[in-house]
Amino acid sequence: MTPDADPIAAPVARLHGDAFAANPEAAYDALRAAGPVAWAEIADGVHALIVTSHRTAITLLNDAATYSKDSRHWTALQQGLVPANSPVLALMAFRPSLLYADDDRHVRLRRAMDDCLARIDLHNLHEITQRHARELIAAFAHVGHADLMTQYADTLPLRVFTDLLGCPAQLVDPMLAACQGMIDAGPQAEQASHDLARCLNDIIELKTSHPGRDCTSWMLSHPAELTHEEIMHQLVVLIGAGTIPTAAWIASSLRLLLTDDDYSSNLTGGAVTVRRAMEQVLWVRSPMANFSAHYARHDTTLDGIDIPAGVPILISHAATGTDPTLPDLGYDNRAHLAWSAGPHRCPADSQAAVITQAGIETLLDQLWNLDLTNPDVPNRHGPFHQCPSALDIRFRPQPADAFATPTASTGRYP
Ligand code: HEM
Numbered sequence: 001m002t003p004d005a006d007p008i009a010a011p012v013a014r015l016h017g018d019a020f021a022a023n024p025e026a027a028y029d030a031l032r033a034a035g036p037v038a039w040a041e042i043a044d045g046v047h048a049l050i051v052t053s054h055r056t057a058i059t060l061l062n063d064a065a066t067y068s069k070d071s072r073h074w075t076a077l078q079q080g081l082v083p084a085n086s087p088v089l090a091l092m093a094f095r096p097s098l099l100y101a102d103d104d105r106h107v108r109l110r111r112a113m114d115d116c117l118a119r120i121d122l123h124n125l126h127e128i129t130q131r132h133a134r135e136l137i138a139a140f141a142h143v144g145h146a147d148l149m150t151q152y153a154d155t156l157p158l159r160v161f162t163d164l165l166g167c168p169a170q171l172v173d174p175m176l177a178a179c180q181g182m183i184d185a186g187p188q189a190e191q192a193s194h195d196l197a198r199c200l201n202d203i204i205e206l207k208t209s210h211p212g213r214d215c216t217s218w219m220l221s222h223p224a225e226l227t228h229e230e231i232m233h234q235l236v237v238l239i240g241a242g243t244i245p246t247a248a249w250i251a252s253s254l255r256l257l258l259t260d261d262d263y264s265s266n267l268t269g270g271a272v273t274v275r276r277a278m279e280q281v282l283w284v285r286s287p288m289a290n291f292s293a294h295y296a297r298h299d300t301t302l303d304g305i306d307i308p309a310g311v312p313i314l315i316s317h318a319a320t321g322t323d324p325t326l327p328d329l330g331y332d333n334r335a336h337l338a339w340s341a342g343p344h345r346c347p348a349d350s351q352a353a354v355i356t357q358a359g360i361e362t363l364l365d366q367l368w369n370l371d372l373t374n375p376d377v378p379n380r381h382g383p384f385h386q387c388p389s390a391l392d393i394r395f396r397p398q399p400a401d402a403f404a405t406p407t408a409s410t411g412r413y414p
Contacts, residue, residue: 009039010039011039011040011041011047012030012031012033012034012038012039012040013027013028013030013031013038013040013041013050014027014040014041015027015040015041015042015050015289015290015383016041016042016043016044016381016382016383017381018378018381020379020381020383021378021379021380021381021389022378022379024289024318024379024386025322027040028052028316028318028319028322031050031052031316031319032052032053032319032323032324035304035305036051036052036053036055036056036302036303036305037049037050037051037052037053037056037302037303037305037307037313038050038052040383042088042290042312042314042383043083043086043087043088043383044083044086045081045082045083045086046076046082046083046086046088047076047311048293048311048312048313048314049307049311049312049313049314050290050313050314050316050319051302051313051314051315051316051320052316052319052320052323053303053320053323053325054320054321054323054325054326054337055303055325056302056303057315057316057320057337057341058337058341059302059303060294060302060313060315061292061294061315061337061340061341061342061344061345062341062342064102064103064342064343065297066296066297066298066300067294067295067296067297067313068102068294068295068296068297069099069100069101069102069106069293069294069295069344070094070100070101070102070295071092071093071094071100071293071295071312072094073295073297073309073310074092074295074310074311074312075309075310075311076310076311077089077092077093078310087189087382088383088384090182090189090193091240091291091384092293092312095233095236095237096229096230096233097109097230097233097234097236097237098110098113098234098237098344099237099241099344106343106344108224109224109226109230109234110343110347111224112219112222112224112226112234113234113237113238113347114347115218115222116215116218116219116222117215117347117348117351119215119218120164120215120351122350122351122354125160125164125351125354125355125358126354126358128160128163128164129156129160129354129355129358129359129362130358130362132156132159132160132163133152133156133358133359133362133363133366134362134366135159136151136152136155136156136159137152137362137363137366137367139151141366141367141397141398141402142397142398142399142400142402143397144394144395144396144397145373145392145393145394145395146392146393147390147391147392147393148251148254148363148391148392148393149247149251149387149388149389149390149391150390152250152359152363152391153247153248153250153251153254153359153391154180154183154247155176155180156247156250156355156359157242157243157246157247157250157355157359158176158179158180158239158243159176160355161179161238161239161242161243162175162176163214164214164215165200165203165214165215165216165235165238165239166203166207166212166213166214166215166216166217167199167203168203168206171199171202171203174195174199175196175199177192177195178192178193178195178196178199179192179196179239179243180192181193181195182196182240183243183244183247196236196239197232197236200232200235200236201228201232203216203235204216204220204228204231204232204235207220208220208228215235215238216231216235219231219234219235241346241348242348242351242352244385244387245287245288245352245385246287246352246355246356247387248287248385248386248387249278249281249282249287249352249356250355250356250359250360251387251388251391252281252285252287252386252387252388253274253277253278253281253356253360254360254363254391255372255375255388255391256277256280256281256285257273257274257277257360257364258370258371258372258375258393259372259375260277263276263277270361271357271361274357274360274361274364275357276331276332278353278356278357278360279331279332280331282321282331282336282338282339283321283322283331283336283338284321284322285318285386286317286318286320286321286336286337286338286386287338287385287386287387288317288318288338288340288384288385288386289316289317289318289383289384289385289386290314290315290316290317290318290319290383290384291314291315291317291340291384292314292315292317292340292344293312293313293314294312294313294314294315295309295310295311295312295313296308296309296310296311296313297309314383315337315340317336317337317338317340318386320336320337321336321337321338366398367393367395367396367398368395368396369395369396370393370394370395371393371394371395372391372392372393373392373393373394374390374391374392377389377390377391
């Protein structure tokens with residue numbers, strides 16, 4: 001076994017902490033110099049192999065016979081060597097959902113997810129997003145400044161998802177609070193995770209007796225006959241996988257639009273300009289930075305690197321997008337791995353694009369003379385997502401009564 005593949009080999013980079021949040025490319029450069037796959041520390045005392053090469057990532061992601069998504073294969077976790085309170089466990093510890101499932105079980109859960117997502121009407125999704133966007137903007141439009149991260153990008157996808165899930169009015173605030181607690185990943189995260197599970201169980205009970213036109217009801221009536229527990233875990237993935245990267249996509253695209261001269265001088269370019277910035281972000285600031293954890297089912301090699309069984313291997317979606325060995329394909333090209341690839345590729349790229357584009361366009365329509373006052377803030381901490389920690393803007397304040405309540409929307413999905 002080469003030193004690169006030795007689980008106790010010194011990591012060549014830290015994918016957490018202040019330095020990584022301030023300059024992730026330095027960590028990716030160090031990893032690239034050590035090979036297409038190299039060791040990193042992803043949290044205190046937690047090590048993983050990271051794939052930075054685009055080509056190697058595609059090989060791994062399409063080899064389900066060798067690599068499993070089931071984190072019960074993670075030897076260090078099974079042996080109690082991962083600190084029980086490690087922040088990475090929120091996304092890496094096993095749950096009985098499609099994200100950690102292989103083979104036939106994944107096919108069954110994935111089909112239920114795909115079929116539910118396919119029933120979301122994208123036109124309605126656009127309208128719902130616009131309505132929530134306008135409500136959020138109305139809360140700060142008269143002030144003349146805001147942190148678009150906490151006051152807009154974080155909250156917008158969450159609100160949209162309460163509609164998609166058919167969340168009844170009395171559960172919207174508890175659900176938003178629980179999701180926000182999980183996103184904050186602070187000491188309250190575990191309590192927030194229990195609160196979210198309770199909200200989702202309540203929604204599942206309600207939709208069992210009163211089905212509607214929402215993802216929860218569609219999941220309940222799906223021919224795959226998922227149990228309530230399976231549905232609860234599917235919905236946790238739907239929210240977790242759906243909201244946090246979408247918030248990051250909105251934020252990074254807005255930052256690019258407001259700071260890059262090519263875009264900021266052309267904001268009147270409308271949808272085309274916004275869409276181009278969104279595509280560029282998928283290449284150069286992938287919202288999922290390092291994710292898609294896999295575990296080799298047996299000792300193996302990957303592009304000449306020994307891969308021991310039972311260690312987590314993460315795809316650096318961020319580093320593969322900026323892989324210097326890639327030919328210059330232009331940002332319109334969709335060959336990036338921001339959505340991953342293979343059986344677990346994100347099933348919701350169209351839905352995510354609708355939410356992101358509607359969120360950005362509504363904001364740019366509603367607020368004028370936008371100026372980003374802190375363009376160089378570091379990212380949020382943590383290895384998984386790539387997202388600015390704040391987006392402070394100033395703009396021309398609007399009269400308090402400028403935002404009439406829109407009438408076009410029903411207020412509920414669809
Ligand atoms: C409407 C918003 C979204 C929804 C509902 C959603 C949903 C999901 C679901 C259910 C999965 C699990 C698929 C499986 O394991 O078979 C997934 C995976 C994934 N999603 Fe999304 N997603 C959304 C937005 C995004 C965004 C904005 C990004 C980044 C650009 C993203 C990147 C990914 C990646 C990289 C994976 C693979 C994860 C893995 O293999 O572990 N998603 N998504």
